[in-house]
Amino acid sequence: MNSKIKNSANVCMAIIAIFFMSASVSIAGGDDWEMLFNGKDFTGFKQLNGEANYTVEDGMMVGTTKHNTPNSFMATEKTYGDFILEVDLLVDPSMNSGIQIRSLSNSDYRDGRVHGYQVEIDPAERAWSGGIYDEGRRGWLYPLDLNPKGRTAFKNGVWNHYRIEAIGNSIRTWVNGIPCSDLVDDMTSEGFIAFQVHGIGENSEEGKQIKWKNIQIKTENLIQSPWTNIHVVNLIPNNLSPQERAQGWRLLFDGKTTSNWRGAHKDAFPKGGWKVDNGELIVLSQGGAESQGGGDIVTLDEYSTFEFQTDFMLTEGANSGIKYFITENYSSGKSAIGLEYQVLDDAKHPDAKEGAAGNRTVASLYDMIPAHKNKIVKKPGEWNHARIIVTGTRVEEWLKRNSLVKTEFKGAHVEHWLNSRKVLEYERGTQAFYAIVARSKYNKWEGFGAWPSGHILLQEHGDEVHYRSIKVRKID
Numbered sequence: 001m002n003s004k005i006k007n008s009a010n011v012c013m014a015i016i017a018i019f020f021m022s023a024s025v026s027i028a029g030g031d032d033w034e035m036l037f038n039g040k041d042f043t044g045f046k047q048l049n050g051e052a053n054y055t056v057e058d059g060m061m062v063g064t065t066k067h068n069t070p071n072s073f074m075a076t077e078k079t080y081g082d083f084i085l086e087v088d089l090l091v092d093p094s095m096n097s098g099i100q101i102r103s104l105s106n107s108d109y110r111d112g113r114v115h116g117y118q119v120e121i122d123p124a125e126r127a128w129s130g131g132i133y134d135e136g137r138r139g140w141l142y143p144l145d146l147n148p149k150g151r152t153a154f155k156n157g158v159w160n161h162y163r164i165e166a167i168g169n170s171i172r173t174w175v176n177g178i179p180c181s182d183l184v185d186d187m188t189s190e191g192f193i194a195f196q197v198h199g200i201g202e203n204s205e206e207g208k209q210i211k212w213k214n215i216q217i218k219t220e221n222l223i224q225s226p227w228t229n230i231h232v233v234n235l236i237p238n239n240l241s242p243q244e245r246a247q248g249w250r251l252l253f254d255g256k257t258t259s260n261w262r263g264a265h266k267d268a269f270p271k272g273g274w275k276v277d278n279g280e281l282i283v284l285s286q287g288g289a290e291s292q293g294g295g296d297i298v299t300l301d302e303y304s305t306f307e308f309q310t311d312f313m314l315t316e317g318a319n320s321g322i323k324y325f326i327t328e329n330y331s332s333g334k335s336a337i338g339l340e341y342q343v344l345d346d347a348k349h350p351d352a353k354e355g356a357a358g359n360r361t362v363a364s365l366y367d368m369i370p371a372h373k374n375k376i377v378k379k380p381g382e383w384n385h386a387r388i389i390v391t392g393t394r395v396e397e398w399l400k401r402n403s404l405v406k407t408e409f410k411g412a413h414v415e416h417w418l419n420s421r422k423v424l425e426y427e428r429g430t431q432a433f434y435a436i437v438a439r440s441k442y443n444k445w446e447g448f449g450a451w452p453s454g455h456i457l458l459q460e461h462g463d464e465v466h467y468r469s470i471k472v473r474k475i476d
């Protein structure tokens with residue numbers, strides 16, 4: 001090697017070494033950071049619930065799986081409210097783990113079971129690392145199906161870097177610099193931080209390990225990272241977070257007024273059949289008689305490509321629906337005609353057994369495409385979350401008044417989501433779509449489903465149904 005080139009290479013290597021030494025100093029402290037774990041012993045920690053083995057090795061916290069014991073947690077004795085936490089971890093790809101934040105263990109709650117927010121460590125094929133699970137309480141709050149790019153962040157067999165920002169009602173996560181979750185929730189504002197070793201079954205091989213190092217926390221002078229464009233799960237009723245506003249979301253119902261709605265085929269909001277109470281927009285019971293109360297309501301604006309969300313709560317045996325691409329050009333004598341996200345008590349309403357293959361059950365494209373059989377549905381009296389996504393553009397040819405007409409419209413690709421899981425998707429304007437229309441009750445409506453834009457509708461079907469957190473954003 002030429003001596004000048006060799007000297008230049010040595011200089012470069014020296015610069016790189018200095019950079020990494022500087023980085024390691026930064027990890028160890030400074031800028032209001034402090035080490036959460038001292039790398040020597042478990043001073044400031046206590047083990048809760050299970051009896052998995054925790055040790056300190058070469059400055060690392062090491063957790064090892066053990067048979068016949070529940071989930072184990074090495075928890076801080078101190079509690080934390082607002083903070084930024086960073087940690088590096090290496091996990092056996094055949095085990096599951098997590099990082100508890102703002103968590104609790106009280107004797108009056110399930111005999112002291114640890115419960116609260118858990119940032120997932122999931123090396124399995126599901127790849128939900130960085131998602132947010134509510135341990136011992138509500139289950140999944142932010143599954144990574146909501147953020148496909150986030151599923152690519154975690155890497156097996158190497159050290160992964162986690163960043164967790166819990167500031168106010170906002171909890172956001174990153175894995176290896178890739179944003180994974182954005183949760184807005186106000187159930188628990190403060191609690192301990194803990195490192196989990198998941199319980200294993202009798203047939204599982206014990207002795208699998210997870211290692212944590214460079215565990216640092218910042219509790220003062222907190223500055224949130226810039227807003228990203230990933231999906232936001234906002235569990236605070238009728239609320240928009242700063243990131244949602246930045247993404248273009250707006251409330252169609254603020255918990256108080258109905259100014260964004262009017263009656264279908266009407267100029268004003270219905271005088272009867274609906275009421276606003278306790279932050280909820282409620283369809284009043286008319287004994288199951290469709291459109292005998294105030295009738296359906298529609299948005300003032302029309303939409304072509306958009307994302308729509310709402311929480312809905314059924315009463316026992318209730319029926320309603322969320323329709324989209326409503327044009328009001330049809331007169332059915334009852335509900336306005338349009339593509340419908342079914343809102344139904346599958347267990348008690350007879351319509352669930354009508355149609356074909358379950359295509360009238362909750363979250364289905366009504367009378368056309370059934371929702372996935374493995375959907376997660378909350379029972380009457382509990383809140384479900386509906387999400388409709390409409391994207392894409394298609395040039396379509398369809399028959400109208402016996403002449404072939406070409407029409408270009410937005411909103412070709414449609415997805416129905418229920419409780420953070422996608423339960424169906426389809427393409428408008430395809431031969432397959434029109435074949436489905438032809439087999440449905442809508443085959444008599446000319447051009448059904450081919451509209452370029454339309455209103456969003458909430459159906460009054462004569463049963464009591466509650467809606468809240470109704471929000472929408474237009475997608476360019």
